[in-house]
Amino acid sequence: MAEALLTAESVSRVFTTGAGDVRALTDVSMEVTAGELVVVRGPSGSGKTTLLNLLGGLDRPTGGRVLLGDGRELSSLPEKDVLEVRRTRIGYVFQSFGLIPVLSAAENVEVPLRLLEVDPAEREERVAAALELVGLADHVHQRPYELSGGQQQRVGIARALVAEPEVLLADEPTGQLDSRTAATIMELLQELTRARGLAAVVSTHDPVLIQRADSVLTLKDGHPAA
Numbered sequence: 001m002a003e004a005l006l007t008a009e010s011v012s013r014v015f016t017t018g019a020g021d022v023r024a025l026t027d028v029s030m031e032v033t034a035g036e037l038v039v040v041r042g043p044s045g046s047g048k049t050t051l052l053n054l055l056g057g058l059d060r061p062t063g064g065r066v067l068l069g070d071g072r073e074l075s076s077l078p079e080k081d082v083l084e085v086r087r088t089r090i091g092y093v094f095q096s097f098g099l100i101p102v103l104s105a106a107e108n109v110e111v112p113l114r115l116l117e118v119d120p121a122e123r124e125e126r127v128a129a130a131l132e133l134v135g136l137a138d139h140v141h142q143r144p145y146e147l148s149g150g151q152q153q154r155v156g157i158a159r160a161l162v163a164e165p166e167v168l169l170a171d172e173p174t175g176q177l178d179s180r181t182a183a184t185i186m187e188l189l190q191e192l193t194r195a196r197g198l199a200a201v202v203s204t205h206d207p208v209l210i211q212r213a214d215s216v217l218t219l220k221d222g223h224p225a226a
């Protein structure tokens with residue numbers, strides 16, 4: 001059987017607030033292997049973002065654990081190691097694209113490589129390849145406001161993949177797109193997952209997009225549901 005690149009074992013997340021405890025996620029288990037696209041679905045407030053944040057090392061569970069492909073427990077690594085994992089092994093795609101408005105498409109995609117201190121010649125090559133991969137070779141110099149929503153999300157995907165992560169996490173990546181553009185972005189995510197052997201976890205509300213999934217995790221009130 002294929003090895004999981006990311007595993008959640010019975011993870012729970014309770015937020016403590018002034019108004020009392022919020023059980024955002026309770027006992028959720030899942031895994032994702034290379035080349036597999038897992039869709040997490042569920043209504044608003046069901047815990048999708050909370051789960052993706054735990055899988056991506058952006059937050060820590062209050063119960064259970066998150067394991068990396070090499071067996072390390074992401075959820076209990078020291079913060080500096082989590083940062084290293086986030087920069088090198090995981091690519092993130094956001095609903096609102098998360099692009100820096102004053103930078104061109106190419107400069108946005110370059111940001112993760114600058115953080116990794118990749119030398120300029122190699123950065124240029126890898127940025128061009130990543131933009132080509134998402135079909136934006138002709139738009140490298142445009143700023144986000146000069147691009148359509150679908151093109152902006154393609155830049156977001158190129159940025160997520162430029163450091164060649166093994167895991168791709170996308171939280172409602174099509175949430176701000178019309179249905180036709182959403183379908184093409186989801187198709188692109190599926191193609192890239194297969195072609196590059198990524199372990200991908202994508203959250204969505206949209207039942208149409210679920211057709212692209214290799215497996216589906218449904219959440220309801222923070223619990224796994226049928």
Ligand SMILES: Nc1ncnc2c1ncn2[C@@H]1O[C@H](COP(=O)(O)OP(=O)(O)OP(=O)(O)O)[C@@H](O)[C@H]1O
Nearest residue numbers: 015017022024042043044045046047048049050051
């Ligand atoms: N930092 C926080 N503090 C307190 N409660 C939180 C926090 N983050 C999330 N929650 C609560 O946890 C529950 C799950 O939220 P989450 O954002 O994971 O849902 P979601 O399925 O991603 O929703 P949406 O589809 O609207 O983005 C909600 O009840 C939310 O209000």
